[in-house]
Amino acid sequence: MAYLELLKQAEAFHLLTDEALSVIETFCSHRQLQHGERLFKEGDAAVHLWVVMEGVIDLRFDLPGRETSPESTLSSVTKNNIIGWSSLIPPYHYKLSAYCDSLQCGMLMIDAQKLLAYLKENPKTGYQVFSAMLRVVGRRFERLQESAGETSPVLDKTNARTTTYGIPAGTREVMVSHEFLEQTDVFKSLTDAQLSSIRKNADVIDFKKDDRIFAQGDSATHVWIVREGEVRLQAETIENEGLNGGPLMSFMSQAHAFGWTCFVPPYQYRLSGYCDSRWCSLIRLNRIDLRRIFEDDFAIGFHVMSFLMEAVGRQFVQYQDEVARSRGIEMMNHW
Known part of the structure; x- marks a missing residue:
């Protein structure tokens, strides 16, 4: 056939x-x-x-x-x-x-x-x-x-502290080294030339404690890497918006990358990101710039997309297991 x-x-x-x-x-x-x-x-x-x-x-x-x-x-x-x-x-x-x-x-x-x-x-x-x-x-x-039955809540984006969020004054011209990029799982096996193409498109932006980096449901336009400090990613409801102590999902520390949903439909951040330490210094990579890099060097693109398939796949399976467990309990309760 x-x-x-x-x-x-x-x-x-x-x-x-x-x-x-x-x-x-x-x-x-x-x-x-x-x-x-x-x-x-x-x-x-x-x-x-x-x-x-x-x-x-x-x-x-x-x-x-x-x-x-x-x-x-x-x-x-x-x-x-x-x-x-x-x-x-x-x-x-x-x-x-x-x-x-x-x-x-x-x-x-x-x-x-x-x-x-x-x-x-x-x-x-x-x-x-x-x-x-x-x-x-x-x-x-x-x-x-x-x-x-889950949908992202509509958050009031005027309440959380966003002192540096999206404001050019928070961005600094700082040289991002090859050595630092090599510490991130997604980039660690790239060559110096490949790392250089990533580094040239990176900028650094600073946040204070509890500043919101992005809100759950925002258009996902960037990948972020923690340069210094610690970031918390949390699912939010209207009731717990911006509160430290809500349903936390994970913490990101130095050299951890997050925000990869900029490559996954519907291209929105699934969680809100906050600076969780006294201050945070983050490397920011624009999705459009990264796409261009990937299509100029498909070896980089395939490497990163393979990494993302594993990461997103794990998240999907975890969520799928939670849904299956919940439905299984409902079914058993009706037996």
Whole structure:
């Protein structure tokens, strides 16, 4: 069976050249399922990336000792959409079970190891595929939040201290060293020449304690790296807006990078960021500048997008587990 035309329509591959698609086609095979048949189960080794060719696939959490049912479906995936992206990021295990929910399902199966090896050898294609995959994961993250009844609160952005937020006076001309950039996980394996292209587009901005760096729901325009001090990232509601002691998610210390949602739909900060120490000095990298760097040197782009796939994938799985746990408890309470 020829798979080239199918790959062209798939959400992760539609921007690739015919030459690249022809190579990926050699990694493909086909599987047919009937209604109710399981494609893979949670915890299985993720050895394939899948494209839905026909039908509907339900992604479900299976409860111990119970038969599967549509009630445990977290999302449904239709034609030309991707499932099994866990095959591209460690630890390479499927996080949910997949079942055919239509009369029959046709699945394009792609050998994930061969695909990854090809993407590493061809960083332009790797950058394009992982950028597309980030958009896929971002949209599904957003839909999962909507299905769980969660939306970002509308915050009153006049209350929190924003003394330096967005004000040029807070920005300083400070040389960012290669050595410092190498301390960040995302940049540590880049060459000096590659680090130089990042460094040239960096500026430094200072904040005082409890100054807000950005608000939950703001348009995500920058990636940030902590140069000095400590930053807290927290989910906010109208009631706890700006308060230290609300539902904290994490703290960022020296050389930690954050704000990567500027590359993930809907391109908004999912948490609010505050200076949590007496003062904070942050490196700021504009999303547009970074995109240009990535497209000038696809090796950098692929490296960063691979890092982001792992980071965003972990966050998605954590949230997915929370939703599954909550729904599982609700289901058991009705038994």
